[in-house]
Amino acid sequence: MTTSSxxxxxxxxxxxxxxxxxxxxxxxxxxxxxxxxxxxxxxxDALEFTSESLRSTVDKALHDRGGVNEVRRRSTGHPTHxxxxxxxxxxxxxxxxxxxxxxxxxQGAFExxxxxxxxxxxxxxxxxxxxxxxxxxxxxxxDSSITMPPAIPKDQLFLHAMSGQPEFRPLYVALLNMGxxxxxxxxxxxxxxxxxxxxxxxxxxxxxxxxxxxxNEPGMADLIKKLGRIVPGITGVSDKAVGKxxxxxxxxxxxGSKNSWGFEAENMSDGTLRTLGVLVALFxxxxxxxxxxxxxxxxxPETALHPGAAAVLRSALFEASARTQVIVxxxxxxxxxxxxxxxxSLISVTSQNGETKIGRVDEVSRDAIKDHLFTAGELLRxxxxxxxxxxxxxxxxxxxxxxxxxx
Numbered sequence: 001m002t003t004s005s006x007x008x009x010x011x012x013x014x015x016x017x018x019x020x021x022x023x024x025x026x027x028x029x030x031x032x033x034x035x036x037x038x039x040x041x042x043x044x045d046a047l048e049f050t051s052e053s054l055r056s057t058v059d060k061a062l063h064d065r066g067g068v069n070e071v072r073r074r075s076t077g078h079p080t081h082x083x084x085x086x087x088x089x090x091x092x093x094x095x096x097x098x099x100x101x102x103x104x105x106x107q108g109a110f111e112x113x114x115x116x117x118x119x120x121x122x123x124x125x126x127x128x129x130x131x132x133x134x135x136x137x138x139x140x141x142x143d144s145s146i147t148m149p150p151a152i153p154k155d156q157l158f159l160h161a162m163s164g165q166p167e168f169r170p171l172y173v174a175l176l177n178m179g180x181x182x183x184x185x186x187x188x189x190x191x192x193x194x195x196x197x198x199x200x201x202x203x204x205x206x207x208x209x210x211x212x213x214x215x216n217e218p219g220m221a222d223l224i225k226k227l228g229r230i231v232p233g234i235t236g237v238s239d240k241a242v243g244k245x246x247x248x249x250x251x252x253x254x255x256g257s258k259n260s261w262g263f264e265a266e267n268m269s270d271g272t273l274r275t276l277g278v279l280v281a282l283f284x285x286x287x288x289x290x291x292x293x294x295x296x297x298x299x300x301p302e303t304a305l306h307p308g309a310a311a312v313l314r315s316a317l318f319e320a321s322a323r324t325q326v327i328v329x330x331x332x333x334x335x336x337x338x339x340x341x342x343x344x345s346l347i348s349v350t351s352q353n354g355e356t357k358i359g360r361v362d363e364v365s366r367d368a369i370k371d372h373l374f375t376a377g378e379l380l381r382x383x384x385x386x387x388x389x390x391x392x393x394x395x396x397x398x399x400x401x402x403x404x405x406x407x
Contacts (some may be wrong), residue, residue, distance in 0.1 A: 016073065029317055031345055069104055094311055118170060196213070250265070300329055364384075
């Protein structure tokens, strides 16, 4: 059994939106840092695309992003495909890789050109004959450890079809149970339809249902305490039935009153609702089948918070990352202004001539943080953090064949 919260050990992307290519090693807590428009969101979107494609179809995931021609990178050389590779580890100790390449065809059509999955079982013996695997090229099965694999769908990733096999089921479930968040306060304020046992939705539209599942959890009191430290006066929050719908009910101290007053979500500020969404995303309970949320990605969690709240939010991120892998995008020096934020947790994102570069921070910044000369936040204020382009990529070329054009 592994004790680390790391689910995705490495993410390799090519030609995904404005990301030409990146190979990024991930840790329990990861800060994607860079200026607005640099491309931080596109890194998270590639992971979300993978999860959505498995949950529904590749066609729907592409359609939601404007089609394959809006997802593949547009540049000189005219790449016609994009590829995603994920190196993963599960709490059981099982590990492996999952990769696929999608190519554009005329009139906005697409083809799943390549898909490959390898799953190594946990244990002291890492024997080749013990691994489970399959490989597909343009809809045709090339190789598989499964004697009688299911039929290959045209618009779905094959891992969905293989999820009935015990060798691949744990990875499939883990990829489904990744949550990606950019909270919409107006959606949270609306009366919500109950969704029992589901992962928290990306915009917070089922926040009341998830909070209802949390109310008997041991950490609920601590969550409310964290919320109260960020939003002074908050003493409680719970779900509230409104006919067949539900909403959020807050308890907050009001000047001149000894007791807390009750307010529904429609009366609360954007910052309060976003903060609650972030905390629930980080500490949400397992879904209905008991599966933990393996990875949480949050866009700009510091949005609408006063600078003094950054320390509480940062502490919550570190605490949550002990159980769930966390990736956040941020350009907030206040959030990173602490020696607890090491260079290993930083992923630098820059944009040059419309092309996004993603990698570990440059050597000078790494040394400054390691030697405690500057915090990451101080370097960010000085605009002194760049991408390290001097070190070689330690991903083997043989592992990047998904990015080779189809012959």
